[in-house]
Amino acid sequence: MEPVMIIKQVTKRYKGGGGISDFSIQVGKGEVWGLFGPNGAGKTTLLKILTGLCQADSGSVELFGHDVRDRFESAMSRVSCLIETADAYEYMSAERNLKLAARFYPDLPKERIGEVLELVGLSNEKRKKVSGFSLGMKQRLAIASALLARPALIILDEPTNGLDIDGMLWLRGLIAKLAREEGTTFLISSHGIQEMEQVCTHACMIAGGTLMKQGPISELTHGGVTLEAAYMSAIHHQAKGEAMAHV
Ligand SMILES: Nc1ncnc2c1ncn2[C@@H]1O[C@H](COP(=O)(O)OP(=O)(O)OP(=O)(O)O)[C@@H](O)[C@H]1O
Numbered sequence: 001m002e003p004v005m006i007i008k009q010v011t012k013r014y015k016g017g018g019g020i021s022d023f024s025i026q027v028g029k030g031e032v033w034g035l036f037g038p039n040g041a042g043k044t045t046l047l048k049i050l051t052g053l054c055q056a057d058s059g060s061v062e063l064f065g066h067d068v069r070d071r072f073e074s075a076m077s078r079v080s081c082l083i084e085t086a087d088a089y090e091y092m093s094a095e096r097n098l099k100l101a102a103r104f105y106p107d108l109p110k111e112r113i114g115e116v117l118e119l120v121g122l123s124n125e126k127r128k129k130v131s132g133f134s135l136g137m138k139q140r141l142a143i144a145s146a147l148l149a150r151p152a153l154i155i156l157d158e159p160t161n162g163l164d165i166d167g168m169l170w171l172r173g174l175i176a177k178l179a180r181e182e183g184t185t186f187l188i189s190s191h192g193i194q195e196m197e198q199v200c201t202h203a204c205m206i207a208g209g210t211l212m213k214q215g216p217i218s219e220l221t222h223g224g225v226t227l228e229a230a231y232m233s234a235i236h237h238q239a240k241g242e243a244m245a246h247v
Pocket residue numbers: 014015016017018019037038039040041042043044045046191
């Protein structure tokens with residue numbers, strides 16, 4: 001089966017020195033990938049490159065067999081992303097916001113709005129103005145909007161921000177359900193490895209812009225190592241490498 005996403009040797013360096021270097025992974029249908037790394041590791045940079053919000057200096061990204069740079073519209077046609085909070089119109093209701101978002105998808109059945117409100121647990125709040133929503137409710141609404149067109153690939157940047165424990169459990173359940181029942185593929189960036197570990201089938205760990213480890217969770221945790229321990233060792237390894245480079 002053709003991979004959903006092929007990232008090959010992607011490099012992007014900002015003038016200040018940050019960015020990512022030589023990043024490559026291949027993601028298959030229905031897989032849930034966690035992209036883990038500390039602040040400033042390069043997670044958002046990578047997600048922006050994947051979704052055409054930022055250009056790589058070199059390397060390539062293919063989504064569903066289409067190069068993001070050369071065939072942007074085809075590459076993104078089955079992709080939804082939430083990168084750096086998607087703001088809703090505060091003076092409108094949740095339902096009205098979704099109706100506005102639905103205008104981008106002329107073939108969307110009317111009942112889909114009710115379905116996504118149900119999926120994110122906002123059915124009872126659908127007529128309330130977003131201005132009265134908590135951060136967690138706004139996050140749920142943003143996720144509802146991302147789900148509208150039944151995307152085959154969903155890219156989420158720190159989706160647990162603003163969610164309480166209930167919200168986090170709900171989000172993990174939703175991701176697992178969509179991956180299992182609809183074969184939806186996910187790439188999710190997070191600082192919180194413990195929050196997302198249980199729902200991920202695969203992980204990649206990035207530090208200082210470098211991909212340290214990647215693969216199925218079962219391989220990364222082989223021999224009884226926890227994912228967090230594997231992550232900490234990757235981060236320390238990177239920090240040590242940086243210190244040596246400065247000697
Ligand atoms: N537009 C930019 N111009 C210059 N440097 C940038 C820019 N965007 C990000 N950087 C730098 O690149 C590095 C990676 O940033 P990025 O936002 O990708 O990391 P991150 O892993 O998403 O971090 P966080 O978890 O804090 O959101 C950081 O050192 C950051 O300061």
